[in-house]
Amino acid sequence: MISTHEILENAKNAVAEVSNLSSAKKNEALLKIAEALLKNEATILSANARDVEASRGVISDSMIDRLTLNHDRIEGMRDGIVEVSKLDDPCGIVLDTIKPKSGLLIEKVTVPLGVVAIIYESRPNVTSDALALALKSGNVCILRGGKEAFETSKAIVDVAKGVLKDLGINQSAINLIEDTTRASATELMEARGYVDLLVPRGGAGLINAVIENAKVPCIETGTGICHVYVDESADQEMALNIVENAKTSRPSVCNAMEVLLVNKNIAEKFLPLIKQRLCGEDAPHKVELRCDDTSAKILGENVCSEQDFDTEFLDYIMAIAVVNDVKAAVKHIAKHSTHHSDAIVTSDDAAADYFVKNVDSAAVYVNASTRFTDGGEFGMGCEMGIATQKMHARGPFGLRELTTWKYIIHGCGQIRV
Numbered sequence: 001m002i003s004t005h006e007i008l009e010n011a012k013n014a015v016a017e018v019s020n021l022s023s024a025k026k027n028e029a030l031l032k033i034a035e036a037l038l039k040n041e042a043t044i045l046s047a048n049a050r051d052v053e054a055s056r057g058v059i060s061d062s063m064i065d066r067l068t069l070n071h072d073r074i075e076g077m078r079d080g081i082v083e084v085s086k087l088d089d090p091c092g093i094v095l096d097t098i099k100p101k102s103g104l105l106i107e108k109v110t111v112p113l114g115v116v117a118i119i120y121e122s123r124p125n126v127t128s129d130a131l132a133l134a135l136k137s138g139n140v141c142i143l144r145g146g147k148e149a150f151e152t153s154k155a156i157v158d159v160a161k162g163v164l165k166d167l168g169i170n171q172s173a174i175n176l177i178e179d180t181t182r183a184s185a186t187e188l189m190e191a192r193g194y195v196d197l198l199v200p201r202g203g204a205g206l207i208n209a210v211i212e213n214a215k216v217p218c219i220e221t222g223t224g225i226c227h228v229y230v231d232e233s234a235d236q237e238m239a240l241n242i243v244e245n246a247k248t249s250r251p252s253v254c255n256a257m258e259v260l261l262v263n264k265n266i267a268e269k270f271l272p273l274i275k276q277r278l279c280g281e282d283a284p285h286k287v288e289l290r291c292d293d294t295s296a297k298i299l300g301e302n303v304c305s306e307q308d309f310d311t312e313f314l315d316y317i318m319a320i321a322v323v324n325d326v327k328a329a330v331k332h333i334a335k336h337s338t339h340h341s342d343a344i345v346t347s348d349d350a351a352a353d354y355f356v357k358n359v360d361s362a363a364v365y366v367n368a369s370t371r372f373t374d375g376g377e378f379g380m381g382c383e384m385g386i387a388t389q390k391m392h393a394r395g396p397f398g399l400r401e402l403t404t405w406k407y408i409i410h411g412c413g414q415i416r417v
Helices: 004-019 023-039 041-055 061-067 071-086 125-136 147-167 182-189 204-213 236-248 267-279 293-299 306-310 326-336 349-358
Strands: 094-098 105-112 115-120 140-144 174-176 197-201 226-230 257-263 288-291 317-323 341-345 363-366 403-410
Touching: 004 105, 004 115, 004 140, 004 174, 004 182, 023 041, 023 071, 023 125, 023 147, 041 061, 041 071, 041 147, 061 147, 071 125, 115 125, 115 182, 115 204, 125 140, 125 147, 125 174, 140 182, 147 174, 182 204, 197 204, 226 236, 226 326, 236 257, 236 267, 236 341, 257 267, 257 326, 267 288, 267 293, 267 317, 288 293, 293 317, 306 317, 306 326, 317 326, 326 341, 326 349, 341 349, 349 363
Parallel strands: 115 140, 115 197, 140 174, 226 257, 226 341, 257 317, 288 317, 341 363
Antiparallel strands: 094 105, 105 403
8 A cells, every 4th residue: 555655745746747738638638537437437336336335334325325326427427527628727827917117027827736635525426526627727636535435436546547647647646545544634634845735525524624633725615504595475386396406306415405494474384385395205205304493383393402503414304494584594594504505585686685695605596406506517517625715715616726826927137126
């Protein structure tokens, strides 16, 4: 097993070569990697089956779903890489041109960050997304996935490295940490001089551990206590569809809704409808409802704890609160939000305007499901994660966010007096 320190050394040594790859060469590599994933589908699925079998009874069913690959999901990974290849190269863009009185020509130009490391949990598609975005943006990537998905991630990385070898590209452009103990995560967090940016992607525990302990620059991503507020004026059929999709289409992902807020003036009518939709005999998934005092009385449910409004369930569980109006909804979100994605369902333009101006989240929706907060849905091909902080990047973390800039100054002999 190659040590984490050796990987860090190899990654650092590959930076100059990878940052100077042409757009054509990067795109060629991406398209061949995308093609190779499908050609090696059987190998990847076999590795994934071993991961899934080892994880049964260890992680929840929703997390097993998150871990599991099939033909359609591998095709989705392939399509994401192809879409990245079609995007403009984010490097070498002149962001600004300055011509000061000294006669200098100053250009602000985008450049790769260098070595980008990502620590993530059990989603194998993160492996393909991250390596594609890093390669396209001229960065070297270090991938440190969870032990639950190690065999799958290794199979994907082996395919990608094979393509790089065939094309004469330094294989250390893409690196997978083989040590899945906490020691390797700690080493990445403390790898000053080697790692230029660290991205944690996973649950609150992982993200908080990285943010609190990292000695290298990092981007806070992921934890999604996402809300949908159903306003008094909402089209209730639309609201039912949005809530069902936001909660049940894939509850284990960070853009799934965790909290439903309902205006008090429609609660008596709307809450029984949503209970029937999510918990009735015909509901494909039986959602557990955790209600505040008012919604509990309407639905005949037990009253939840305050902690339920601060929990990312990542499962078929939903907290419910009844609020007075849009201002009360915004206040509730401000108290419990992780600043990821929040939505209002309304026919009232004033309520929508108040909501979007006052909800301080990376993505704020009017009459749409929170499940759209995704790099692919936003036209980015895929993403490294969803940034919930405000520095440098916010929302889907894509190609442009994987660059920084430098100032290139052209002179003709100027000296400063």
